Amino acid sequence: MATTPRLTSPDRVVYPDAEITKGEIADYYRAVSRWMLPDLVRRPLSLVRCPDGIAGGCFFQKHHADSLGEHVGEITLREVSGQGDYLYVQDLDGVLELVQMNSLEFHVWGSRIDDVEKPDRLVFDLDPDEGIEWNALKAAAREVRDRLAELRLRSWVRLSGGKGVHVVAPIRTGPDWSEVKAFCEAFADSLVARAPQRYVATASKAAREGRIFIDWLRNSRGATSVTSWSLRARPGAPVAMPLTWEELGRVRQAGAFDLHKALRRARNLKRDPWHAMHRARQSLPADVVP
Numbered sequence: 001m002a003t004t005p006r007l008t009s010p011d012r013v014v015y016p017d018a019e020i021t022k023g024e025i026a027d028y029y030r031a032v033s034r035w036m037l038p039d040l041v042r043r044p045l046s047l048v049r050c051p052d053g054i055a056g057g058c059f060f061q062k063h064h065a066d067s068l069g070e071h072v073g074e075i076t077l078r079e080v081s082g083q084g085d086y087l088y089v090q091d092l093d094g095v096l097e098l099v100q101m102n103s104l105e106f107h108v109w110g111s112r113i114d115d116v117e118k119p120d121r122l123v124f125d126l127d128p129d130e131g132i133e134w135n136a137l138k139a140a141a142r143e144v145r146d147r148l149a150e151l152r153l154r155s156w157v158r159l160s161g162g163k164g165v166h167v168v169a170p171i172r173t174g175p176d177w178s179e180v181k182a183f184c185e186a187f188a189d190s191l192v193a194r195a196p197q198r199y200v201a202t203a204s205k206a207a208r209e210g211r212i213f214i215d216w217l218r219n220s221r222g223a224t225s226v227t228s229w230s231l232r233a234r235p236g237a238p239v240a241m242p243l244t245w246e247e248l249g250r251v252r253q254a255g256a257f258d259l260h261k262a263l264r265r266a267r268n269l270k271r272d273p274w275h276a277m278h279r280a281r282q283s284l285p286a287d288v289v290p
């Protein structure tokens, strides 16, 4: 019989600046689970764990360990050389066990454990260079949306909780990682070709100067993106927040939602801002030329 997750040291302070405790973090994930779980469950999952709080040093963990808890699933996946044991959750109990192990951030693959070699979404991570105005970043997100729409792909937007935004387009499973990645690279290149003064598609810092990096590398096998409603291990306890495109217009920064605002939103939300995404049936286009 699986046991109920326990939480030790609920009074330990995890975010010293925001005075948020481990107990409040568990309460947070419990409160938002209705909105968070659909995009989190049954995907290979990586963690940012901060055993001594965000000021004490955090580490990124992608491999499974039995110590994570009995509600945390294990899946063996091929790696560049050999194979590795990855983790996933399928319910709130799994999340709470990971919180007990001081996990703060949850990052997922763009595929599900049931068919891990077949991505079910494209993620364009828009990373602004310093000095890029928030309005310019919003305009870029909308341009990505509109270009995807020309290719008959509807997309949804998320604040990263850090500096940028993510534009996510679901696809019917079928193409493998190499096909999906090639499409995403070509798509990013086509944006750059149209506006080289505004966008770059290469990760090099120098090329980025004054531009927005259309990071298409999230669409590589094994890459992860922060999942919606995840806290970030950064001062102020910001949250990665999914929005409607209409809501994006009213938001002033990528870290606009902290734990408290996210809780309020979860309580008042009538409908998942991405609800239509979960029902979208659209295929990866053959090419980036409409």
Ligand code: ATP
Pocket (backbone or CB within 6 Å): 046, 059, 060, 107, 125, 126, 127, 160, 161, 162, 163, 164, 165, 223, 224, 225, 226, 254
């Ligand atoms: P921002 O808006 O600030 O760019 P973000 O979520 O888009 O926020 P980062 O927080 O910079 O981006 O994270 C980069 C990505 O790389 C994360 O989504 C995560 O999946 C991955 N990542 C982060 N840390 C590590 C690490 N130590 N090792 C491997 N991958 C990591």
Ligand code: MN
Pocket (backbone or CB within 6 Å): 125, 126, 127, 160, 164, 165
């Ligand atoms: Mn980013």
Ligand code: MN
Pocket (backbone or CB within 6 Å): 125, 127, 215
């Ligand atoms: Mn990036």
